[in-house]
Amino acid sequence: MRIDIVTIFPSFFDVLDLSLLGKARQTGLIDVRTHDLREFTHDRHRTVDDTPYGGGAGMVMKPEPWGEALDSIVGDAASDALLVVPTPAGEPFTQRVARELAAEEHLVFACGRYEGIDQRVVDHYAGRMRVRLISLGDYVLNGGEVAVMAMIEAAGRLVPGVVGNPESLVEESHEDGLLEYPSYTKPAVWRGLEVPPVLLSGHHGRVAEWRREQQVERTRRVRPELLPDAPEGTEPTA
Numbered sequence: 001m002r003i004d005i006v007t008i009f010p011s012f013f014d015v016l017d018l019s020l021l022g023k024a025r026q027t028g029l030i031d032v033r034t035h036d037l038r039e040f041t042h043d044r045h046r047t048v049d050d051t052p053y054g055g056g057a058g059m060v061m062k063p064e065p066w067g068e069a070l071d072s073i074v075g076d077a078a079s080d081a082l083l084v085v086p087t088p089a090g091e092p093f094t095q096r097v098a099r100e101l102a103a104e105e106h107l108v109f110a111c112g113r114y115e116g117i118d119q120r121v122v123d124h125y126a127g128r129m130r131v132r133l134i135s136l137g138d139y140v141l142n143g144g145e146v147a148v149m150a151m152i153e154a155a156g157r158l159v160p161g162v163v164g165n166p167e168s169l170v171e172e173s174h175e176d177g178l179l180e181y182p183s184y185t186k187p188a189v190w191r192g193l194e195v196p197p198v199l200l201s202g203h204h205g206r207v208a209e210w211r212r213e214q215q216v217e218r219t220r221r222v223r224p225e226l227l228p229d230a231p232e233g234t235e236p237t238a
């Protein structure tokens with residue numbers, strides 16, 4: 001998988017060399033390249049933003065630098081790459097979306113700042129490649145970089161070969177649509193708190209049954225809307 005990131009803070013992504021993805025990069029499984037948007041400006045101040053048409057507070061990111069930056073990555077014709085733009089106005093980022101991104105051969109992330117990127121950038125590239133506006137949650141960040149980091153980690157770890165033991169990817173929250181069960185390890189008693197006896201029983205069937213019950217109970221309490229039989233508009237009981 002190739003990942004390109006366009007941002008005014010390219011060094012923000014240096015940390016990707018350290019984390020889980022560091023190994024994936026060394027082994028060539030995931031090829032991450034960052035691009036400084038300011039490299040695609042031509043004025044002395046390397047301007048990437050300007051005042052919004054129609055007035056209003058804040059600044060909007062100019063389309064020209066984005067056009068030059070994105071063309072330098074996907075060329076000036078149709079592309080099979082997927083352009084991902086983190087924005088509060090996007091579709092919710094879920095484990096399912098993470099799996100969809102993990103299946104892509106080439107991802108291009110556009111990190112917006114200020115009040116956003118001139119809409120014509122999205123409109124222009126939608127005419128030659130797939131574009132997905134994705135929201136990490138209902139809150140506003142100062143820029144897309146943090147959101148892109150989260151998406152790269154969530155999708156990258158699903159790329160075959162990145163995580164040592166693929167088994168560990170299966171029993172995770174949201175993988176089967178439910179929240180994950182509570183986990184325990186040694187010691188059997190810690191500050192007077194015991195591990196649930198069923199987990200020490202060695203009876204795998206009962207352990208699996210208990211874990212499933214825990215998943216359903218925890219999901220019902222914290223995220224009832226995730227339950228398969230949840231009526232519309234269900235609110236958490238916790």
Ligand SMILES: COC(=O)COc1cccc(COC(=O)c2cn[nH]c2)c1
Nearest residue numbers: 087088112116117135136137141143144
């Ligand atoms: C067309 O898209 C754009 O213009 C994107 O522009 C911006 C502007 C400011 C901040 C961001 C970063 O995304 C979020 O804040 C975000 C994502 N998920 N939840 C919050 C993006």
